[in-house]
Amino acid sequence: MTAQKIIEILGEWEGYRVNTAGPAPGNPSEVWIELLPHKTSGLCSGCESPAESVHESSVRWIRDLPVFGKTTWLMVTRRRMLCPVCGPKLEALDWLEPYSRFTRRFEESVARLCKVATHKHVAAEYGINRKTVKNIEKRYLQRELGPIDLEGVELLAMDEFAIQKGHRYATVIVDPTCKKVLWLGRGRTRTAVHPFFELLGEDGCRRIKAVAMDMNSSYEQEVWEHCPDADIVYDLFHVVAKYGREVIDRVRVDEANRLRDDKPARRIIKGSRWLLLRNPENIPKPSDKVRLDELLEANKSLATVYVMKADLKELWGFRDAEQAQAFWEQWYERAIQSAIEPLIKFANRLSGYIKGIVSHARWPLHTSLLEGINNKIKVLKRMAYGYRDDEFFFLKIRQAFPGNGS
Numbered sequence: 001m002t003a004q005k006i007i008e009i010l011g012e013w014e015g016y017r018v019n020t021a022g023p024a025p026g027n028p029s030e031v032w033i034e035l036l037p038h039k040t041s042g043l044c045s046g047c048e049s050p051a052e053s054v055h056e057s058s059v060r061w062i063r064d065l066p067v068f069g070k071t072t073w074l075m076v077t078r079r080r081m082l083c084p085v086c087g088p089k090l091e092a093l094d095w096l097e098p099y100s101r102f103t104r105r106f107e108e109s110v111a112r113l114c115k116v117a118t119h120k121h122v123a124a125e126y127g128i129n130r131k132t133v134k135n136i137e138k139r140y141l142q143r144e145l146g147p148i149d150l151e152g153v154e155l156l157a158m159d160e161f162a163i164q165k166g167h168r169y170a171t172v173i174v175d176p177t178c179k180k181v182l183w184l185g186r187g188r189t190r191t192a193v194h195p196f197f198e199l200l201g202e203d204g205c206r207r208i209k210a211v212a213m214d215m216n217s218s219y220e221q222e223v224w225e226h227c228p229d230a231d232i233v234y235d236l237f238h239v240v241a242k243y244g245r246e247v248i249d250r251v252r253v254d255e256a257n258r259l260r261d262d263k264p265a266r267r268i269i270k271g272s273r274w275l276l277l278r279n280p281e282n283i284p285k286p287s288d289k290v291r292l293d294e295l296l297e298a299n300k301s302l303a304t305v306y307v308m309k310a311d312l313k314e315l316w317g318f319r320d321a322e323q324a325q326a327f328w329e330q331w332y333e334r335a336i337q338s339a340i341e342p343l344i345k346f347a348n349r350l351s352g353y354i355k356g357i358v359s360h361a362r363w364p365l366h367t368s369l370l371e372g373i374n375n376k377i378k379v380l381k382r383m384a385y386g387y388r389d390d391e392f393f394f395l396k397i398r399q400a401f402p403g404n405g406s
Contacts, residue, residue, distance in 0.1 A: 011033065011035075011064075012095070013035055013074070013095055013103075014094050014095060015037060015038065015039065015042065015091075016035040016036060016037055016038065016076070017035065017036055017037075017038040018033060018034070019034040019035065019036045020034040021033045021034070023070075024073070028070075029070055029071060030071045030072070030073060031067050031070045031071070031072045031073070032073050032075060033074050033075065034074075034075040035075065035076045036077050037077060037079060040052070042079060042081045042091040042092070043091065043092040044081055044083035044085065044086050044089045044091075044092060045089050045090045045091065045092040045098045046083060046085070046089045047083065047085050047086055048092055049083060049085055051083045051084070051089075053081070053082045054079050054080070054081060054082065055079075055080040055081060055082040056079075057077050057078065057079045059076070059077055059078070060075075060078045060101070061075060061076075062074040062075075062076050062101055062102065062103060063101060063102045063103070063106055063128075064102075064106055065103070065105055065106050065109060071127070078090065078091070079091045097139065100139075102136065107136045107139060107140055108140060110122060110126060110136045110137065110140075111141070111144075114133065114137045119134055119137075134389070134392065137392075138389070138391070138392045138395065141392075141396070141399055145395060145398050145399065145402075148182060148199065148398075150182060150201075150204050152207075153175050153182065153200075153204065153207065153208070154207050154209050155175065155208070155209060155210055155211075155212075155363070156173055156174070156176070156182075156208060156210075156211040156212070157173070157174045157175075157176045157211070157212040157213070157365060157367050157369060157370055158171060158173050158174075158193070158211060158212070158213045158216075158219050158370075159172055159214065159370035159371075160172075160188040160216070161373075161378075163186065163390075163393075168186075169186075169187065169188045170184055170186045170188075170394075171184065171185050171186075171187065171188050171192055172184050172370060172373060172374070172377075173193075173196055174369060174373065174401070175403065176369055178403040178404045179369060179401065179404055180401060180402060180403025180404075181373065181398050181400075181401040181402075182196075183196045184394040184397055184398070188218060188219075189218050190218045190219075190221055190222045192218075193218070193222050194222060197222060197225075197226040200226070205226045205227045206227075206229070208223075208227040208229075208230045209229075209231065209363070210230055210231040210232075210233055210359065211223050211230055211231075211232055212233045212234075212235055212363075212365035213232065213233070213234065213235065213367065214234065214235055214237075215238060215353055215356075220232055220356075231356075231359040231362065231363055232355075232356040232359060233356055233360050233365045233366075234353055234356040234359075234360070235365075235366050235368075236316040236366060237366070237368060237371065238367070239312070239350070239357065240313060242346075243309055244276075244277045246342060247305050247308075247340075247343050247346045248277060248302075248305050248309065249273065249277075250342040251301050251302060251305050251340060251342055252269060252270075252272065252273060252276060252302065254301075254342075255269050255299055255301055255302060256269045256270045265298075269295070269299065272291070272292075272302075275288060275291060275292045275295070276292075276306060280292075304338055304340060304343070305338075305340060305342075305343055308331070308334065308335060308338070308343060311331055311334075314327065315327060315331070315357055315358075315360075316357075316360050316366075318360075318361045319361050320361055321358050321359075321361040321362055323361070324357075325354075325358050328357070328358065331347075332351060335347035373397075376401075380396055380397065380400065
């Protein structure tokens with residue numbers, strides 16, 4: 001087999017033939033291969049229709065994967081075809097993206113290595129710039145992931161995550177049935193999430209049956225506007241966390257202030273925050289459980305709000321909406337009769353959201369999946385020391401959560 005034939009087999013540059021090949025002048029660690037088109041016709045890169053004539057041509061140096069460990073450069077005669085539909089357009093090639101200085105297989109090799117290594121290490125491995133590595137991976141992800149597919153989506157889960165310091169947030173929307181990230185956008189306002197519902201379209205909005213979220217009024221209003229028939233489902237985690245901040249913490253501080261003259265008792269109450277906020281099964285030390293029991297026995301207000309928290313969580317265990325509504329009315333009545341001001345205030349506020357909580361009986365959705373996704377997003381940010389390109393960052397998140405069926 002001739003050297004020419006070996007090069008052609010290794011190359012497989014469709015539509016081109018090898019004209020010359022050999023070591024680079026004065027640099028034996030590099031291989032130069034000259035490629036020439038072997039036919040006059042080609043495909044338009046705009047509409048992919050056949051074009052019979054060439055408008056103009058120029059020579060470009062294209063980096064390919066190494067041949068036998070040697071850096072390989074292709075000297076390619078790149079043509080602009082005279083398309084009858086689009087006019088002068090670059091020739092469409094399976095192995096080379098328009099305007100790229102790297103073959104597609106080179107870019108795919110770089111992108112695959114990016115899954116397990118940082119851009120810095122990938123750049124060092126291939127002898128290219130880190131910014132070039134990022135651009136290559138971005139193009140690869142755009143091709144690999146393609147446009148967002150919202151066909152057949154009926155259930156949604158929405159949440160926010162911190163994208164940068166200084167209270168800068170982004171919104172992530174997931175299909176909870178298959179754990180697939182559908183859309184990401186910077187911000188957590190109505191304006192920020194509006195593009196998703198535009199992308200969903202009228203038919204897609206009509207398909208949506210339920211949306212899980214925290215008590216974010218911006219999300220609610222946008223869902224109500226575009227999907228008026230969808231049920232909003234409020235998540236247990238966010239409601240209980242809000243209860244901990246607004247009720248248990250407030251009562252604990254008030255009780256500590258009331259006992260300012262009793263230093264030992266005040267110290268015990270002030271140091272009990274995490275004992276009161278934790279679930280009983282998550283308290284590891286027997287001594288801490290004893291402390292909690294003694295605290296609740298000694299302080300009626302803290303005991304009341306602690307028990308009411310456990311009862312409130314039972315709302316998410318019902319699978320019958322009428323039973324859930326009846327339980328809520330009973331819980332609300334007990335809260336009002338407690339005479340504990342933070343608890344009464346919280347119960348009155350929560351009454352405006354009870355429809356979304358009772359909806360959980362019909363649609364057992366939650367955003368704990370999103371909390372897991374948010375944790376993975378934090379890991380992605382730490383690995384990259386942050387992202388300046390939102391589009392690239394969101395592509396990385398979509399790649400990390402393609403869905404169970406992918």
